[in-house]
Amino acid sequence: MSDVIAPTAAAETAQAKETRMPRKLAWLLAFACAVSVANLYYIQPVLPDMGRTFSVTAGQIGFVATLTQFGYAAGLLFIIPLGDRYRRRLLICLMLVLVALALVAVAISPSLLILSLASFAVGATTIVPQLIIPMAAGMAHPQERGRVIGVVMTGLLIGILLARTFSGFISAQLGWRVVYWIAAAMMILLAVALHFLLPEEYPQANMSYPQLLKSLWGLFRTEPVLREASCIGALVFGAFSAFWATLSFFLETPPYHYGSDVAGTFGLVGVVGALAASLVGRIADRHNPRLTVGFALGIVLVSFVIFWLTGQFLWGLIIGVILLDLGSQANQVSNQARIYSLNPAARNRLNTVYMVFYFVGGSIGSALGAFGWSFAKWNGVCLIACILLVLALLLYGVNSLRRKM
Template identity: 55%
Template sequence: MTNNSKGIEMNQSKGITLTKGLVLLMSITCGLAVANLYYNQPLLADMGRTFHANSHQVGNISMFTQIGYAIGMFLFVPLGDMKERRQLITVLLGSVTISLIGVATAQNLLWIYVASLAVGITTVVPQVIIPLAAQMAGPEERGKVIGSVMSGLLFGILLARTVAGFIGGSFGWRMMYWVAAVLMLALAIILKQILPKSHPEANLTYRQVLKSIGELIVTQPTLREASLVGALLFGGFSVFWTSLAFYLEGAPYYFGSEVTGLFGLVGVVGAAAAPLVGRLADRFSPKLMVGLFILITLLSYLFFGFLGSAVWGIIVGVILLDLGVQGAQISNQTRIYSLVPEARSRLNTVFMVTYFLGGSLGSSLGSYAWNLWQWRGVCLTGGIMIVLGFIVWGIHQLKYKS
């Protein structure tokens, strides 16, 4: 019997079963928590006016948030393999509540940079929950369960922009962060009461856990490839979303933050497809599906570059971008969770830390490209990151054909 099956049996013996209600609770939690990372994107232009900052300076708010997320995942997500997860989740939600208040009360750029970094560090609850869902699911339904939980996370990512655009446009960008702080505090209270206790699958010290992460990177080529591909795709994703507010507030659109946020609703098509992607990953080769979704992502940038002056071109591009990036992420996570079952939190740490380092790089490059070359520079920068992702994927397929 594997360590993983022992861990599942131990959980079930304690009354933990993977019901539809529990999956739904995990999905909602992931969506509300991850939204903290994306509220700033449609509000960047408004924040820039508050702090009298240019597009590159204010774009660093997104960059620091994503860097913080990578740091938080490295520090806290591995604890999911050695600590009781409910308590860990509750502590993290309390911490992010304080961090969000820090953003809401920021008085200058340095303040909001530090507070945004703190928001990223403490907004890692989804990456504690996803390995838990994978642990509790049977092998035959793991892709479906991951897809269901991920659909909540993806809805959170997309709707965060819409909600932030509406609240920011109506009541000012600070109000969005006050609302987010209240939501996180409420989640902490609810999950403390409802989320069942979990039991760690690995009997390791924190130092051993961190050391084993390096060993996983060295010994698992699929983990390295999936992580690097994910970083490049999410980098291309962040290039677009960091720059969109600046593009839409000028010619030919002249849209405010409310309208910019509505483009997040368009990506719901991709989020709605997440459970289907998970089922397909259970039935077909996830690694081949990654290649397909990379090509879909690249197609989105062709729409942005050649048809971005028309609203419908942006809309089609957003649908393809979200579907491609999210589909590749679900397929990659399905692949890596099967590598070393007792180390799922650590595998997820490597994948997601690399993923969000790529996102932070994309945020910085996106605002920099906009500052220098406007929209065509943004499209070229994002497109290059996607092409590099396809090259990494292709090299891995040639080297590891099995």
């Protein structure tokens, strides 16, 4: 990787602000996000099948999913800042090759220990979407940034949701290991495609790697918007992950008695909410995106109240999933529209801080969801998620009062 900043970087940045991003490029980035982020979520519907393969408890196999999230947080922290220093197209293609190798390691895992290590590696190398999103924000005209982020985030969330549908179906038909072999092949194909289709983009920061990492704390300390968005994002994604990490266990119990294939089809239901991302982005362009965050928190909390009160009915689960994904997507798009407006030269590092908090929150949420399931089944999961969301609303409310004082 060359560490030389191209002399035309400033000119290209200025040009990007004057021209609007082609829709085809925005949807290409959305597709790349969808296919690559799916690697993190193939595991959720197949956890019971994996547990039976290795003869372990729900709590033990649930910890493997938690390791995947922790691996992702580690990749965000130590790899994503390089996007402000090196050419993102090269980084993206390199990471796709590495994640393909990690997926193969999962597919051939002979023991729970190897599976755990391989799952951590999958998480650490599945950071391509978080290189793509700042890339899209930087290439977009400021007045269309929310819309472009919304389009890319639509792809991201659809990838998250359909990953569960895909893995649940394939696992039920061919076994969970085949899921990972197919995923590895898709990563290689995507790397080749993006090498030829992605535009070249030049970095804007001329800092050493230690300086990049050191600057993360400085950004968190000096940017109150980043601090608020990061903490709220972590709490919301924690609740989101608690639900999806335990749904397959819930659907195996009375009155459902469903397998991994049915658990995965709930991802199709969530696509309804995901498709609202572009609309949310347009709203964020026209209004204060912080207001959208407040509405999103309320929607996600209502979804868990519905899960808690009517989760034993299929219609209750369907309504709850639509609201959960709608609220989570609205929260994510609005938060990212806020942080990407702070410092153009530090977009990857701003994204690093935000997404590290976000996925650490998701990791803790997955673990808390498994804990809630172990002591109180579905009631425990919903209770923990509601506590996380109430904390997010309290933080939002306290900061709103400070702004008025």
